[in-house]
Amino acid sequence: QSALTQPASVSGSPGQSITISCTGTTSDVAYSNHVTWYQQHPGKAPKLMIYDVSRRSSGVSNRFSGSKSGNTASLTISGLQAEDEADYYCTSYTISKTYVFGSGTKVTVL
Amino acid sequence: QVHLEQSGAEVMKPGASVKISCEASGYTFNNNFMHWVRQAPGQGLEWMGVISPYTANMKSSQMFQARVSLTRDTSTSTFFMELSSLKSEDTAMYYCVGEVAGTYYFDSWGQGTLVTVSS
Numbered sequence: 168q169s170a171l172t173q174p175a176s177v178s179g180s181p182g183q184s185i186t187i188s189c190t191g192t193t194s195d196v197a198y199s200n201h202v203t204w205y206q207q208h209p210g211k212a213p214k215l216m217i218y219d220v221s222r223r224s225s226g227v228s229n230r231f232s233g234s235k236s237g238n239t240a241s242l243t244i245s246g247l248q249a250e251d252e253a254d255y256y257c258t259s260y261t262i263s264k265t266y267v268f269g270s271g272t273k274v275t276v277l
Numbered sequence: 278q279v280h281l282e283q284s285g286a287e288v289m290k291p292g293a294s295v296k297i298s299c300e301a302s303g304y305t306f307n308n309n310f311m312h313w314v315r316q317a318p319g320q321g322l323e324w325m326g327v328i329s330p331y332t333a334n335m336k337s338s339q340m341f342q343a344r345v346s347l348t349r350d351t352s353t354s355t356f357f358m359e360l361s362s363l364k365s366e367d368t369a370m371y372y373c374v375g376e377v378a379g380t381y382y383f384d385s386w387g388q389g390t391l392v393t394v395s396s
Contacts, residue, residue: 168339170321201381205322212372212389213322218382256322260381265338266312271321 171196171257171269178275179247187272189240189257195267197238201260204233204242208253216255217242244274252276278303281373281387288393294361297390299373301354307331309375311356312383313347317369327376328356363394 172190179185189196189204196202202220205213215224217233220240230245240259244251257269284298299311313325326337328347335347346359356373371392375385 170323199381203382205383207322212386213383214386215382215384218380224384258322258324258383264336266324266327268314268322268324 168195168261168263168265168267171259171267173255173257173269173272175270176273176275178277179244180277181247181249183247184243184245185247185274187242187244187255187257187274189242189259189269191238191240191259191267193238194263195238195259195261196235196240198262199260200235202233202235202240203258204231204240205256205258206251206253207256213256247276249276279309279375279385281375281385283371283373283387283390286391286393288395289363291363291365291394291396293363293394294359295363295392296357296359297371297373297392299356299358299387301356301375304375306351306354308378309385310378311347311349312374312376313345313358314372314374314383315369316372316389317366320369323369325358325371329378330356360392363392365394368392368394 204217207213220235221233255272280303282300312327328335344361348357370389373387374383
């Protein structure tokens with residue numbers, strides 16, 4: 168199972184909106200509504216942000232939103248803030264009843 | 278509040294096996310599947326496998342299928358991940374990660390166990 172494809176890096180200025188894509192196949196992202204997004208700050212364990220494509224985890228700012236179309240899921244961060252600078256990973260449940268992570272995207276706040 | 282406490286860092290020789298523990302507390306033991314995820318230095322996250330706390334059935338990634346064993350001890354609420362035939366490429370931080378059964382997302386993470394494979 169190959170990793171889902173994410174852009175290596177995305178950047179934006181404070182207050183702007185950015186979108187991170189997560190491209191898979193008919194066996195994972197297109198197959199499953201269990202697409203999840205995690206945020207990871209350096210040296211820390213990942214944190215659940217979005218689950219089931221678009222549901223925000225408890226306590227997560229409504230500046231974070233998720234969506235999916237076909238085999239591509241997306242995470243949008245609106246009103247970008249300095250604290251959003253981190254690595255972001257998508258993951259999807261698969262047709263084989265396994266999970267696959269995305270390659271990861273480094274978000275930089277300019 | 279779910280708490281996952283992992284065992285300490287390990288330094289292993291190539292070809293050896295390593296066994297990491299993950300003690301769970303703060304919830305009903307049978308309510309959470311336990312996944313294992315690893316992250317090599319400077320690299321992304323990689324799903325290794327999952328174990329059911331009540332049946333002990335496990336499912337693993339094809340990438341690790343022949344080398345990974347997931348077990349649990351219900352008497353101590355502890356999960357274990359054993360990886361055999363270690364290679365230098367297995368040097369990574371290993372996390373145990375909880376999923377409330379049937380939710381398909383990982384909402385509790387251990388602090389991680391660093392495994393270094395070096396001759």
